[in-house]
Amino acid sequence: MKVSKLFLPTLKETPKDAVIKSHILMLRSGMIRKSASGLYSYLPLGFKVLKKVIQIAEEEMDKIGAQEFLPPILTSRELWEETGRYSLMGPQMWRIKDRHQQDFVLGPTHEESFTDLVRRELSSYKQLPLIVYQVYKKFRDEIRPRYGVMRGREFTMKDAYSYHADETDLSKTYEDMRKAYRQFFKRCGLDTVPVQADSGSMGGKTSEEFMVRSHIGEDTIIECPACGYVANAERAECTLDYEKKEEAFKTLETKDTPNIKTIEALTAFFQCSPKQFIKTLIYEALDQEKVVVLIRGDLEVNQVKLTNAMMGKEFQLAKDETVVTLTQAPVGFAGPVGLKNVKIIADESVRYIVNGITGANQKDQHLVNVNFERDFRVDEFFNLRLTKKGDSCPQCKKELHSFEGIEVGHIFKLGYKYTQDMKAVFLDASGKEQHPIMGCYGIGIDRTIATVIEQNHDEDGIIFPMSIAPYQVSILPLSEEAFEPAEKLYNELWKKGIETLLDDRDLRPGFKFKDADLIGIPIRVTLGKKTLAEGKAELKLRKEKTNTLVLLDELSEKIEQMIKTEMEILNS
């Protein structure tokens, strides 16, 4: 491709709204443009990268015997109702009606769709294992789409599902997938860390996330440097070393706490540890069901554990109006004492608080010497606390550390949920009807691209790994006499199947260099007056600082060799 013909609207300035490097660089290099919140268009340069990443994903899937499908994006409500997810999944689900007022969902994930396809054709154990996948757009109406294609509302996902006669067979495919994923990310030039994770509303058991360490990551990963324990904070455990103080129950009293609401302010006011407080949080689901959650003042609620405690139903912190209605007091004074007509659940930590402090459900008032059972009821206890840096390792009790990460892939052992709910069955070798056991496996394609750029850039622009670069070579003729040999090299390289860009624009060298660095093509060939006089050109890898002078006649072979070397590193 000649740059003069390429739709390549590069930008000098950092675009508004873009804060992370990959987002800035994808916009500046003309890879993408924003259409609306969380909705992006890929322009030709970005689309080429997207296609290459998809191609690698397909190759790795095909290698392990997965077969590619293309189910519809529009999935009917009935399918989602079979598994209960039509009501369990919240406003993240894009819902739409057709002209006959039939309800559809824009597929956010396709367990139901694939299980429906499979159950209709499945009869014998001989058809198993069956590994199916697609690479296509998914839709999630994120509450806070951000960071460009890192968290969009419409995005390309490689999602695979596997069906097995038994758990041993599932484990085999799970291992194959784990290897295929590592290979996929490696081939894309990404370093990933495998992390135990919670499977959220997927309804699974064992699962593993592929994380990339990054300060812009939206996931917190807990790790123990001492014993090597590593898990997503959403799933991480810690040692629960609660002890009940040997202290007699004192008399319940009401104290004036004028305009004092937060744990910090209360700690200062009462001059005690935050561990003395019973934090009272009101949650609400989409269908307006409410639940009161109690937890010790120094701890936070783990949203995933809460969802699991509520049998998979998603709850959000309730709006202020809801709190006011329920507690009959302004926000900041909620407490469990005297609360009626609402379910109260509590974190295990609450069991151990003696003579605690909590809101009085009265403006500017708190209760002191509050004790479980004597003063308030708890309908059910769970482990709800969010593990954080500083907690004790669940394995070795040493102090836990944490880091931020970007989740680029996720594999799950799903179990029987979908095949049971949807009545998918096969006859085993003995002729008995069984449900297949399932796995599911996802890669965020757009996010993979953005993360590669997060990991591979410098102050001048992107540094694409050879495997997913939109073009492998960029030729810059800098003077008039350079155009002819540049064109010759361009044709030579294309003849070898090397994807080459020729910057044939009538622009100053500085401008060409800036664009070349910005769009990050791995190999740059510069043809200038001076070196041409010696029959040479400058050859430079984008990722390296130095360049070498190479004879024009030797260029194309040298380039071919460089590409081979780069690809070998990525594919090894």
Added chain:
Amino acid sequence: MKVSKLFLPTLKETPKDAVIKSHILMLRSGMIRKSASGLYSYLPLGFKVLKKVIQIAEEEMDKIGAQEFLPPILTSRELWEETGRYSLMGPQMWRIKDRHQQDFVLGPTHEESFTDLVRRELSSYKQLPLIVYQVYKKFRDEIRPRYGVMRGREFTMKDAYSYHADETDLSKTYEDMRKAYRQFFKRCGLDTVPVQADSGSMGGKTSEEFMVRSHIGEDTIIECPACGYVANAERAECTLDYEKKEEAFKTLETKDTPNIKTIEALTAFFQCSPKQFIKTLIYEALDQEKVVVLIRGDLEVNQVKLTNAMMGKEFQLAKDETVVTLTQAPVGFAGPVGLKNVKIIADESVRYIVNGITGANQKDQHLVNVNFERDFRVDEFFNLRLTKKGDSCPQCKKELHSFEGIEVGHIFKLGYKYTQDMKAVFLDASGKEQHPIMGCYGIGIDRTIATVIEQNHDEDGIIFPMSIAPYQVSILPLSEEAFEPAEKLYNELWKKGIETLLDDRDLRPGFKFKDADLIGIPIRVTLGKKTLAEGKAELKLRKEKTNTLVLLDELSEKIEQMIKTEMEILNS
């Protein structure tokens, strides 16, 4: 791929609901499965075909300098309002709200999206021409989805758009596209007929459809065998040889017509030609605007001409209730005399009716001796008649013929509508601000596949052209000793890059033959006990009746040659 591992649910019986051959065969061969009305999943075999057809489309687009993009499927209402299409496009448009109650549309076509992308980056004539495209899912909530993927509600389209400094440049790209389209269909193994067409709600001027002759086609094409005139009935013209009878206006009278409503029944009752009647039709738009359309009794209204007459707004025949409310009479007795508070338009033919007959807007009554101007008003006259077989050719006045066709592609010269409405501008060579002129070009990818199958099948199944076959070769080992040489050949062919299927299932020969014929792989190799004893195998082209015996050692070379020959025919 080994058939034992392939998800290939073939069916012996014709599935319910499937009436046309391609639909039946795509279901029976396990290419697709239905999810819901107008919504289909591609299974692995079908997906491979889909991918090949897309690949050919991309190659042909790239050859003429078009660049591939991927815009979002979700397009915001604001974009559609800029061109007025948010209200002009009827219930065919899938509309959806996000969690913030913002309106979006699932893109049915992407003129607005691409023009928005382009206008933001366009500044100079030097950036033109610009040809952009995508190959991705589109969404149209068809009132009658049918024939499988032939008319789905979610389908893959290759849609391209071009932007030019002037009409001459547009014409050049239009010609390039025409050639690329012919080449694309040829490479897919399809014979297409280029046909003049109306561009419907696209707002264009010149356009051409790529039609495939087929009795199941939903389009009627008018042609004149005498002079070669050919046009879609929607756009076809005919000689308008109306003459006004030299006859005095008679007195308007009311006649009893008990339960006589249709033109046929009225013709019989009044013992006159259908040309004597003023047919009165009530149409209604989505926003409930109504219009009364008058046309001579023997003629039909051309829906596209009507839409154009109504400035691009879509009108449908009104529901019975609407007719009753407007005419104060049951359906079948509408007429223009005395109709108030509604726009009345008429086909030119109505101007020439003297002493006509029409409904009296009274149950069981018609008016006779009705005359335009004396008895009823017409707000505006248009040419609204649908040209049909038997009309006179607009060029040579000979009798027109007609045939049915499937539209697989469509190219348009769009003009300035979108760039003007959306304020897309560039500076021309003299520094003057101008709107680019646009073209747009579409191919129905799924429909292309279905049409190829309509044209290429026999009573046993599909006969895939080599270019888009899911696999090029199918090997059938029929006896135990055949498995080893079959596997050897299979590995040999894959080494040459030949996509081969090996039917390694433990099934009777008859079953393997049936499946092989059904899925239509172009080359079949049969390894049986008898021929193996002579060191030979049977080689057969699916499209031919006879087979040849080939020495095992010569098989792979012979197959390679066969593929080359087949591909050369398609690519020539």
